[in-house]
Each structure stands twice: as structure tokens, then as C-alpha cells.
Amino acid sequence: MDDKEEENAVLALYPRAHELPPRAPPAHETNFTHYFALDVGGKEFHDQYLYRHGNGLCVVGLAPSHLALRSPSKIKIVDYDVGKKSRADMKASGRRKKDAQVLEENSSLCKVSSEDAEFLVRCCIRGQLLEVNERLTSDPSLLSRKPASQGYIAILMPKPEAWKKAEKSLLTREQYKQQRMQQE
Amino acid sequence: MEALFREALLALPQAPLRDLLRVGACSLCAMRFLSVRGRVYSQSVPASPAILAEIGNGDGLESDRSSASCCTVCQGILQSAGVGLAVLEAIQKEGHEFCDFSLEVTVPSATLVRERSLWCYLRKEHPEDFKAEDPNECIVSLKEAVKWTFGPQIEAALVKNSFLGMGKVMDKNSNFHISLVFKHANSSSEIQFLSDLSGGDSKRKRGPVEAGESIAAVQRSLASISSDAFARHYPCPPPQLDTPCELVSSCRKDAIFVVGRYLKYSRSISQSPWTIQEDRIGDGSVQASACEIIGDVIFPHFKADSYKFHAAGREDIDVRMLGSGRPFLLEILNARTCSKQEELLKLEHAINSNKDGWVKVKGLKEAGNEVWTIMRQGEADKQKEYTAVVWLSRPVTEADFTTLSNSKELEIQQKTPVRVLHRRSPLVRPRIIHWMRCEALHDSSCYFLLHLCTQAGTYVKEFVHGDLGRTYPNVGSLLDCDAEILCLDVTNVKMDFL
Numbered sequence A: 001m002d003d004k005e006e007e008n009a010v011l012a013l014y015p016r017a018h019e020l021p022p023r024a025p026p027a028h029e030t031n032f033t034h035y036f037a038l039d040v041g042g043k044e045f046h047d048q049y050l051y052r053h054g055n056g057l058c059v060v061g062l063a064p065s066h067l068a069l070r071s072p073s074k075i076k077i078v079d080y081d082v083g084k085k086s087r088a089d090m091k092a093s094g095r096r097k098k099d100a101q102v103l104e105e106n107s108s109l110c111k112v113s114s115e116d117a118e119f120l121v122r123c124c125i126r127g128q129l130l131e132v133n134e135r136l137t138s139d140p141s142l143l144s145r146k147p148a149s150q151g152y153i154a155i156l157m158p159k160p161e162a163w164k165k166a167e168k169s170l171l172t173r174e175q176y177k178q179q180r181m182q183q184e
Numbered sequence B: 001m002e003a004l005f006r007e008a009l010l011a012l013p014q015a016p017l018r019d020l021l022r023v024g025a026c027s028l029c030a031m032r033f034l035s036v037r038g039r040v041y042s043q044s045v046p047a048s049p050a051i052l053a054e055i056g057n058g059d060g061l062e063s064d065r066s067s068a069s070c071c072t073v074c075q076g077i078l079q080s081a082g083v084g085l086a087v088l089e090a091i092q093k094e095g096h097e098f099c100d101f102s103l104e105v106t107v108p109s110a111t112l113v114r115e116r117s118l119w120c121y122l123r124k125e126h127p128e129d130f131k132a133e134d135p136n137e138c139i140v141s142l143k144e145a146v147k148w149t150f151g152p153q154i155e156a157a158l159v160k161n162s163f164l165g166m167g168k169v170m171d172k173n174s175n176f177h178i179s180l181v182f183k184h185a186n187s188s189s190e191i192q193f194l195s196d197l198s199g200g201d202s203k204r205k206r207g208p209v210e211a212g213e214s215i216a217a218v219q220r221s222l223a224s225i226s227s228d229a230f231a232r233h234y235p236c237p238p239p240q241l242d243t244p245c246e247l248v249s250s251c252r253k254d255a256i257f258v259v260g261r262y263l264k265y266s267r268s269i270s271q272s273p274w275t276i277q278e279d280r281i282g283d284g285s286v287q288a289s290a291c292e293i294i295g296d297v298i299f300p301h302f303k304a305d306s307y308k309f310h311a312a313g314r315e316d317i318d319v320r321m322l323g324s325g326r327p328f329l330l331e332i333l334n335a336r337t338c339s340k341q342e343e344l345l346k347l348e349h350a351i352n353s354n355k356d357g358w359v360k361v362k363g364l365k366e367a368g369n370e371v372w373t374i375m376r377q378g379e380a381d382k383q384k385e386y387t388a389v390v391w392l393s394r395p396v397t398e399a400d401f402t403t404l405s406n407s408k409e410l411e412i413q414q415k416t417p418v419r420v421l422h423r424r425s426p427l428v429r430p431r432i433i434h435w436m437r438c439e440a441l442h443d444s445s446c447y448f449l450l451h452l453c454t455q456a457g458t459y460v461k462e463f464v465h466g467d468l469g470r471t472y473p474n475v476g477s478l479l480d481c482d483a484e485i486l487c488l489d490v491t492n493v494k495m496d497f498l
Helices: A003-011 A141-145 A160-169 A173-183 B003-010 B014-022 B027-033 B048-055 B083-094 B110-125 B142-160 B192-201 B215-224 B227-233 B290-302 B341-352 B371-381 B398-406 B460-465 B475-479
Strands: A032-037 A048-053 A058-062 A075-079 A101-103 A108-114 A118-122 A127-132 A154-157 B102-106 B176-183 B246-253 B256-264 B306-311 B319-333 B359-367 B383-392 B410-415 B428-440 B447-455 B483-493
Touching: A032 A173, A075 A141, A108 A127, B003 B027, B003 B048, B014 B027, B014 B048, B014 B110, B027 B048, B027 B110, B027 B142, B083 B142, B083 B176, B083 B246, B102 B142, B110 B215, B110 B227, B142 B176, B192 B215, B192 B227, B256 B290, B290 B306, B290 B319, B290 B341, B290 B359, B319 B359, B319 B371, B341 B359, B383 B460, B383 B475, B398 B428, B398 B447, B398 B475, B410 B460, B447 B460, B447 B483, B460 B475, B460 B483, B475 B483
Parallel strands: B102 B176, B319 B483
Antiparallel strands: A032 A048, A048 A058, A058 A154, A075 A108, A101 A127, A108 A118, A127 A154, B176 B246, B256 B319, B256 B359, B306 B319, B383 B447, B383 B483, B410 B428, B428 B447
16 A cells, blocks of 8 residues: 555545435435335324335334324324333343334334324334334424434334235335325 | 483383383383383383393293283384374375474373273282372373374474474474374273263263263273272273274464455445355345455465454445554464465555455554454454545534534444344443544535544444434434435544554
8 A cells, every 4th residue: 555545545535526416315215115004004094104124124103194294283192002011111122132022013003192183003014013212202293393214103023924924015105105196 | 222211211110110011011101100201202212022131021920911012001102103204294295384383192092091900900019109099190191201202203304304494393382283193993992881880870971972082081980980990890901902003193273363454445345245144145246345355365375274354343335444444354274384474565465456456455464363352352442433424404504513523522322223223132322422523525515524533333324314313412413404424434443553
């Protein structure tokens, strides 16, 4: 390695103008494939997203077309205390995710309450519940402000078979856009 | 007769010596049982009848086995001829270069049984001279005697064939090991009675391995039985043998370490091959990893069995390693070649003149075992410097730069990033951002260059984009907007020595 090369290495740190897109793709778009479930639980516009990471983990949250996000009334409470045990209580631990709850596709994850309505958010895939978003409990407004990132509902780890099964019923981003754009 | 040998023999108690030879121990085993140590073993040895003639055969004992060809104690090991030649052949076959050697000896466990048997006999015949229950404390072990006997022979053979210069060549700390494995076909059947004996009083199921060839197991069994019990199950003195042990000689070199730092200029080359159950994944399948680019040049030079690549931490495939480079070490197993520093410089040059030029190395040198500790330490507690191209959801301001550069020793809470959560524990890890420095990019108002120095183990990409708010605070939360990372480079991995 001579000095010239060292110098080039320093210059290499600076991106060229053409390498900078006008808007950087958000991490949740580059790192995840986006899927959607419409009318979850048979309720109209209970639309949810499921972001799948290359490692198989799925982040679940409310799609932009979800009734709770479209209604003008504010989201007041996000409550993970649904089912036999609060979803926030059983914590997965260790590399093997010991003690993680295994939830079914239609298991509820949390209850979202606005001024005039209540919505149940469901898993949409069978898998181990790794994490719920505890920030939503203290700051429910995050859900309406940043539904696609900081306002996620939960992170699940499905088995490969569970993913194969769920994939059939989920919509891709293109399909989702088509369906929901047409209706509007 | 050699003067030294004769002197040693005449100094020994004559009656036990006579008996030892007459029951078929070779002259060297006789010396072992009479606690003779040192260089005398390497002298050319007269046969037992010659010694008996010298010291007098005493009263004509009827069972004189002194003329039998194979020692009843060492099973002929100490009588072996051509050991130096066998070693020479093994070394020539492998083509090793070395400057000193250590000798490793393996003997059949039956020799322990035979030692005990002879000991029982001697205790009975010469209670004055042989008192202890267990011979191990008194006699010279067979392995030690083998080293005294054959070490000088091997040295001489190696010097003669110009593998070695003169001087101190047998050294137990050498990284080159010559091993002498003596095997005897009957060994396992001779010690079978021991496992039958111990099988009775031990509930633990003993596998054939422990009862079989393991020297330590046989030693334990022998220590646990009394001389009387032993004598009931095994003839004393030990029975005669027809065939001596066979020798298998081999040699190997300890792992040697080549250390240096590597640089990676590509965002599509990974540090090491990425495999899941033998299948290569991702870009690695078409493009060699940094580890292979380096190994492919260095490994052939050493004519070794295999190599392993270890680095002080790792960067993602899409992260370049610039600046200082990252310390790595190449563990080279059973190298045949000894390298010189100027040869390593040539190898370094060869890697650096690879036409692709994506991976370069610097400071290649050979190092000792201690580099392990330094590397592991560096992985855990050294500082790392990075440069990131950061995008904000609004134009960057001078105030943003002040905010970031004023945050010194900032503690962040980092939940295990989603991208590694499948294989790492779900935890919140506190990490320190030591300092940040911003640099405007004139091509764009929303982008800037962020230089930062973090504690080892910080996930920098997540610190910028926040990982769904799971790393907090993050660049976005500090500046009260959305932040994204376009690309990342490692610019400095601090580590002394390497």
C-alpha cells in the first residue's frame, strides 16, 4: 500500500453526486419485503401490513388504509393485555427465544382504542412473539404519526412452513396498492 | 563394550541386575528398573548375554531367557533398530522444513502391565532393593527411556541429512513434533484381564476404548489393584514374546499465524464465505470473499494442510473497510514451509497486485500464539471509527451539525437489531458513541457525511435509521426528523500491535 492508494481511500469516502438519490430509501423498505392483509378478522378496512425480513422475521403493524389511521379521531390507548396473558408479559429470552408465546394467525396482538372506536390487531401469521412495541403503550400517538416504522405493533418469528401458508393469503405491495387505490 | 555403559553397569547392584537380564529384560530395561538416567541410554548397547558374561552368571538358574531376542518388558521397543531412518522417511515424505523438534512417544499399554509384573517378581526376589507397591515412582518410564535412547539417534540422522544444523535441536518447546508410535498386535488381549477385573467393582459401564489402549486408564486400573491380586491374574515375571513392537513415525507442525490488516474496497464482497449448511449464499457464490482472496495467495506458500481466517470483528458485505484496515490472522495448520519476512512481503505484494484490487493487505508478519488474546480483546473493547452517508427528511442545517458534534460519549440503548434478532438474544445493549463529526456534501442539501467513533459492538446502521425506534436515541431522534443511511465505511479499527 503506497501513499497514493491511501489518499484514494480517503477520497473514496465521498459519494459522487449521481450516487445520491433525491430521497434515500427508508430502512424499512430496503430491508423488508412488504405484504398486506385486508379486512383482517372480517372487519372492513382493518388492514394490516406484514414486513418480512430476509431472515424470516415479520414486523406487523397497521396499513395506511386501516380505519384507525384514516379516521379523524385520535388514537388514545394501545393495550397489549389481550388473551389469557398480556402480550407484553411473556418475554422471549436467549438465542433460542425461550418462553416466547406462540400465536396463531387470528390471535389478537393488541387492542387499539380511539375516541369513538376499538380495533383488534391480529398476528396474520402463526409464529413466536418476539417483541411488542412498548413505546406505543406510553405514546399511542406514535401509531398514527409513524405507522410504518416506529409505530409497529409487534415482531414475530414464524417457522418456514407457517410463512409458506401465510404467503398465499397475503397481498404484495403492488396488489395492495391496486386494490385500495381502486376503492378510493 | 562402551566405556560409559560398562561403568554404569558395574555401579549397579549386581544381584538384581543379573536377575533382570535372566528373566528377559533388555539391558536398557534393566537400567530403567535400577533407576539409571541420562545420556548413557544412547550408547551402543551390548546384548544381555555379553553383560552376564561380564558380571558373572551366578548360580546357573534353569530358566535363563537372556538370549531371547525380544525384551519381555518393553516389548522390544528399546531394542528397535533404524528409528532415525524411519523418522527421516516420514519427514521426507511430508517435506517439512524446521529448525528444531520435539519428540512425542506412544507405547502400548501392555508395557505397563509387563513393568508391573516384573516389579512384582523383583519385590519377591529382592525385597531389600524393591520396596514400593507401585513401580511408577521408582523406575524410569519407558517413554523417557525412548527419548534418551532414540533422541540422539534422530538428531544425528537429521544433521547428517542436512535437515538441521548443529546445536540444540531437540527442544520440548519446538513447534515441530516428531511422533514415535509403537504398536503391538497383542497389546489389547494382554490387558483384557484388567477390564474384566475392574468391570466387577465399577457400576460405570466402561467402553472398550478406556479398557483398551488408553495408557492413563490402564495406569489407573493398575494403581487400584494390589500386587497379590495382580500376581493372581498375570504371570510374574512377564511371559516371553515372539514379535517386537512396530514403529509408526509421523510428524506435524503446530499452527503458525500470519497477521496483518486487510482493506476491502467493494460493497459486494463479504469478509468470509457465507455458508448455510455447506451451501454458499448470496454474492459469495460468484465472488470470492476477502478471506479467500487473501488465503488463496498465502496458503499455497506454506504447503499446509488447511488454514482458518480470523478477523477482529466483521463488517457487513455492503460496508467497505478503509483507512487503517482491519486486523486479521491466518491460522495455518501443519505448514511444511518456514517463512521468512521477505517472503511475506512478496505475498503481500502479490495480494495487492491482484487485478480486481478489491481487497488489499498491509503489515503481513508471522506471529506467535499470543495474537489470539490480542485479537479477541480488540474485538471486545476497542473503538471503531466509521463514516456514513446520512440522509435527513429535511435539509441539513448548521444546527444539526452542532447538535451531533456536541454529543460526546453519548450512551444509546440498542435493542438487538431486527436483522440479527433471529440468531441473537433479544436484549437491550447500552453502547457508547464516543464522538461524532459532520461534513457537508455540496451536491445535496439533505445528505451529509457523518464521521463517528463508537464502542465495539455498536450497530452503526441502526444508530442512524433507528431500527423502528428500537435503537434510542438515534440520529433521527437527536435531530427530530427521519434519518436514513445510504452507505457506510469502516475507517479505523484501533488495536495495538497489529
